[in-house]
Amino acid sequence: MLFQTWTFLLFFSAVFILFGIVRNTRGRQYLVLSASLLFYAWWNPWYILLILWIITADYSAVYLMERYGRRRIFLILSITSSLLVLGFFKYAGFLSDSINSIASLAGAGPMLARPEIILPAGISFYIFISMGYVFDYWYGRVEREGSWFRYALFVSFFPQILAGPIARAGSLMGQLNIFRGPSAGDAAEGVYLFTRGVFRKVALADYFALYADKVFGNPAGFASSDLALGALAFTWQIYFDFSGYTDMARGTARLLGIELMENFNLPYAAANTKEFWARWHISLSSWFGDYVYKPMGGNREGRLKESRNIIATMVLSGLWHGAAWNFILWG
Numbered sequence: 001m002l003f004q005t006w007t008f009l010l011f012f013s014a015v016f017i018l019f020g021i022v023r024n025t026r027g028r029q030y031l032v033l034s035a036s037l038l039f040y041a042w043w044n045p046w047y048i049l050l051i052l053w054i055i056t057a058d059y060s061a062v063y064l065m066e067r068y069g070r071r072r073i074f075l076i077l078s079i080t081s082s083l084l085v086l087g088f089f090k091y092a093g094f095l096s097d098s099i100n101s102i103a104s105l106a107g108a109g110p111m112l113a114r115p116e117i118i119l120p121a122g123i124s125f126y127i128f129i130s131m132g133y134v135f136d137y138w139y140g141r142v143e144r145e146g147s148w149f150r151y152a153l154f155v156s157f158f159p160q161i162l163a164g165p166i167a168r169a170g171s172l173m174g175q176l177n178i179f180r181g182p183s184a185g186d187a188a189e190g191v192y193l194f195t196r197g198v199f200r201k202v203a204l205a206d207y208f209a210l211y212a213d214k215v216f217g218n219p220a221g222f223a224s225s226d227l228a229l230g231a232l233a234f235t236w237q238i239y240f241d242f243s244g245y246t247d248m249a250r251g252t253a254r255l256l257g258i259e260l261m262e263n264f265n266l267p268y269a270a271a272n273t274k275e276f277w278a279r280w281h282i283s284l285s286s287w288f289g290d291y292v293y294k295p296m297g298g299n300r301e302g303r304l305k306e307s308r309n310i311i312a313t314m315v316l317s318g319l320w321h322g323a324a325w326n327f328i329l330w331g
Contacts (some may be wrong), residue, residue, distance in 0.1 A: 001039060003201075003245065003248040003249070003252065004202055011035075011039065012252060012255075016255060018031055019031060019032070020181075025177075025179045032179075032256065033153040036153065036156040039158040040122070040161060044121075047120040050089075050120055053081075053085070054081075054085065054126065055155050055156070057077075057078060058130045058131070058133065058134050058155075059145070059151045061074045061081075062074075062137045065138065065144075070138060075134065086127050090123065091319075092117060093114050096113070096115065122162040125163065126155055128166050129154075129155055131291070132166065133151075133154070133173075135290075141170060142169045145173060150176065154169065154173050154176055159250070159253040159260065162249075163242070163249065164263060164281075164283055165246060165249070165261050165282070166284055167261065167283070171261065175259065176258065179258075181256070182254065182255055182257040183257070186259075187254075187255060190252070190254030191251065192251070193247045193250050194247065194251030194252060195251070196247050196251075197245065197250075198244070198248060200240040201241060201248070202244075204240040204244070205239075205244055208233045208234070208240065211229070211230060211233045212230050212233040212237050214230075215229070216234070242264070243263070243264040246263040261282065265278075267280035288313050288317050292313045293309050293310070296308075315328055317331050319331065
């Protein structure tokens, strides 16, 4: 169910009307949780079991940390559970292809059959949202959420679940626990963000895609100047596509009185690469910075280790974007 479809508009209209009718916080929480699970199950009902597993496993891990102390074993079990789910569904095919390629270079036949797995929608996003909460509790940045249902709402909140932003427990969970509803200013901002997002996605991204797809589909048939324009068109296509979807997500949440973090801040106006990554997909860049780069030591242990930490973080970021060697090399 994509934001720019009539199906979503009908779905959200029903949620918005019911949200206005239900006046108490707990009722609104159950309403939006039910809507979120329905939204996620719309594409493939079976995959609802995956997100429920991630929610329950991480909620249980933090409960055990509180009950028995912040023992590293509970953190490791939580991380392992999340990475096994993400690794199987997103990277099993890539791993089998890589092993078979190595075997082929050695003169052997295929060693592994490629698993036919349909990637669950949004799996990279909701796993990182849930992992972030576990890390934040481990580092003492947030309190444990006492209600499984409220935690499930935080992880599965439907505006963010398919393409982010990757919310942090410290900012989103408190808003969902209050659920005061939208003010007039929220409603106006929500409509503006959603409308801007639709325009960016449908009028701009899809328009640039017409030229970029044509050039990339047959590069030998175009002159070098056309190829350069095709590459330029793609840079704008991917920006307007992703930022447009984020705008729609933020606008939808704002219409429910929830403010999601900004995810793009004029990245092509950046003066250097470091500034670009502080402006592009901000929620992901900051996630890798806080939970990968800094725990590895950041820039605190000399230039050599800092370079190691940067490279490792960016390689993992590349792998997060896609299960292929070109993404790893890009990182």
